[in-house]
Amino acid sequence: MSNERDAQQRSERTLKQLFAHAEPRPLPPAADTEQIRRAVLAEWEAVTGRRQWRRRTAFATAASVLLAVGV
Structure with a gap:
């Protein structure tokens, strides 16, 4: 159970790091x-x-x- 929780915490940390560097996509033209x-x-x-x-x-x-x- 501890290994599963550790793996989940690592995944969450990895995602947080990834999203910290991500920028929103530019908006398409209004038309x-x-x-x-x-x-x-x-x-x-x-x-x-x-x-x-x-x-x-x-x-x-x-x-x-x-x-x-x-x-």
């Missing part, structure tokens, strides 16, 4: 950031739009079956 943001939003809307369409279709199908059985 690129905006283009990426628009692309992500378009994909999100496409995915959630399909999900909503499937949900509505399933609900409509279930409602139709209930109406047909009820009649």
